[in-house]
Amino acid sequence: xxxxKESGRLRAGVLxxxxxxxxxxxxxxxxxxxxxxxxxxxxxxxxxxxxxEGADVVVPYLRGYGxxxxxxxxxxxxxxxxxxxxxxxxxxxxxxxDSPLVAGYDWGGRAACVVAALWPRRVCGLVTANGYNVxxxxxxxxxxxxxxxxxxxxxxxxxxxxGAHGLATYRSDYARLLWREWSPTWDFxxxxxxxxxxxxxxxxxxxxxxxxxxHRFGLVAGDPAYQPTExxxxxxxxxxxxxxxxxxxxxxVQPQRKRDEHEPHFPALVxxxxxxxxxxxxxxxxxEFARAITDLWAAx
Numbered sequence: 001x002x003x004x005k006e007s008g009r010l011r012a013g014v015l016x017x018x019x020x021x022x023x024x025x026x027x028x029x030x031x032x033x034x035x036x037x038x039x040x041x042x043x044x045x046x047x048x049x050x051x052x053e054g055a056d057v058v059v060p061y062l063r064g065y066g067x068x069x070x071x072x073x074x075x076x077x078x079x080x081x082x083x084x085x086x087x088x089x090x091x092x093x094x095x096x097x098d099s100p101l102v103a104g105y106d107w108g109g110r111a112a113c114v115v116a117a118l119w120p121r122r123v124c125g126l127v128t129a130n131g132y133n134v135x136x137x138x139x140x141x142x143x144x145x146x147x148x149x150x151x152x153x154x155x156x157x158x159x160x161x162x163g164a165h166g167l168a169t170y171r172s173d174y175a176r177l178l179w180r181e182w183s184p185t186w187d188f189x190x191x192x193x194x195x196x197x198x199x200x201x202x203x204x205x206x207x208x209x210x211x212x213x214x215h216r217f218g219l220v221a222g223d224p225a226y227q228p229t230e231x232x233x234x235x236x237x238x239x240x241x242x243x244x245x246x247x248x249x250x251x252x253v254q255p256q257r258k259r260d261e262h263e264p265h266f267p268a269l270v271x272x273x274x275x276x277x278x279x280x281x282x283x284x285x286x287x288e289f290a291r292a293i294t295d296l297w298a299a300x
Contacts (some may be wrong), residue, residue: 001228005047009067013090014075018067019060023051029097032059033088035106036209037140037175038280039065041192041200053294058095062107064208066199075223077204079107079212081135083228083231085114089212102103103293105129105281106248117237118229123295125270126243127289129147129281130254132265134233138142140217154178158213167209176280182253183278191288192283215231238246244296246289248277 005022020040030050032043033110040059047057062084070077088111092100102123104113110133116126117134143149154174157163167174176193179186199205214220222230243266247256259272273292277284 005234006168010091010094011071013086014071014091014228015061015063015087016069016071017091017094019058019091021056021058022047022048023055023057025056027054028295029056029095029100030058030098031088031091031097031102031110031112032107032282033102033104034059034062034065035104035280037171037178037200038106038213038283039196040150041195042280042283043286044283046282046290049286050293055293056097058097058100060090060091061199062111064202064204065241066202068202072073072206077207077211078155078215078223079208079210080215080222080226080230081110081114082229083223084108084111085118085229086165086226087111089122094215099124101125101127101293103127103219103289106133109133109182110135110254113231113239114233115245117239118232120239120241123241124217125300126239126241127246127292127296128243129246129248129279131245131247131257131262134236134238135216136234136236137216137218137230141261152243153211155217164206164210171205172197174187175200178253178260178282180250183248183284184252185250185276186278186280186284188283192217193212199293209262238264239266240268242270242296242300244270244292245272246281246292247272247274248279248281248284249274250277251279251281251300253279270296276285 034042043059050057104112109128113133275285282289
């Protein structure tokens with residue numbers, strides 16, 4: 001019988017991680033990683049389905065979200081990709097999990113991709129929304145076509161202090177606008193959105209988010225502790241673990257791509273699927289997202 005969902009905190013690396021755990025301890029382990037600007041609520045439906053199948057399901061709050069806190073005041077409030085990846089690797093260790101499957105989208109997908117790329121023995125498989133989420137920081141200064149640049153307004157807004165102050169003042173309004181823009185066919189309710197907004201009240205939310213969207217463009221330095229990892233990521237390493245890639249048919253921030261566009265990054269690509277969703281795939285289509293995980297397990 002699956003255990004009821006439990007909420008708790010766990011010291012992992014530089015963080016005291018707030019997390020939710022459900023399912024059967026000793027079952028197939030899976031870590032589900034949310035994106036920006038979302039939180040663990042994005043996986044409520046997915047976690048319930050996987051727990052019912054006997055999986056050991058862990059859903060953490062990323063740094064800067066919900067109840068997750070930095071253990072030390074002096075730690076850099078970094079949102080860079082290497083920091084997210086180390087958070088995930090250290091959480092796997094702290095939980096004592098043996099090669100979990102990792103799944104994520106947006107920031108969470110980035111953490112999962114980086115761990116799978118650099119430390120493939122740490123995980124058994126990867127489900128990643130939007131494919132290869134490893135940032136090419138060296139190439140970030142190259143302009144794109146105007147219709148693509150327009151999609152990134154929310155990132156450019158945070159490059160200046162006006163935007164940082166705007167995020168601090170209007171964080172829920174900012175998030176709601178992105179939910180609507182990125183998932184134009186998802187008719188989420190006020191109650192659904194309100195269930196996530198407390199996560200944005202985390203005292204480190206603004207600093208971590210602003211740092212993330214500046215660092216990825218080379219506008220600010222990263223945490224020196226993660227520089228070796230960033231150096232490794234600059235080589236854009238392939239992801240060699242068994243992987244299932246998801247795209248959203250109506251995702252306006254990361255438009256869907258064809259399988260052959262994903263394949264060069266994933267030598268062990270098991271499948272590519274397009275879901276009838278926008279950007280927030282697990283919350284918009286929990287059954288399909290959960291099925292991707294169980295199908296990947298079956299293929300391992």
